[in-house]
Amino acid sequence: PSLPPSSSSPTRSSSTSLPGLLNDLISAFTTSSSSSPFANAEFSAPPSGVKATARHILVKSKPLARLIIEHLKEGQTWDTLAREHSTCPSSTSSGSLGSFPPGRM
Secondary structure: OOOOOOOOOOOOOOOOOHHHHHHHHHHHHHOOOOOOOOOOOOOOOOOOOOOEEEEOOOOOOHHHHHHHHHHHHOOOOHHHHHHHHOOOHHHHHOOEEEEEOOOOO
16 A cells, blocks of 8 residues: 555554554564664673664654554565654654663653
């Protein structure tokens, strides 16, 4: 299915509970080798290099979020989807919010 522009609402019907969306997002990245937002390989071993890297795709509706998750499962890249559909200024950097030490963010 094709994605609507960010300002449109998709017509896809499905469960849109927050836990369900998060579970779908996690499964999209644990079943593929695409660029995972859960990867932490670029940092050194604890304790000196303990950091988390965050990125997101901010959208205005749960149906659009669900559709983006489906496209991630189909192999579209996080970078492309964030740049095309996120309403956050971080969309220009693929939704990156940067890296943070423990206790920050």
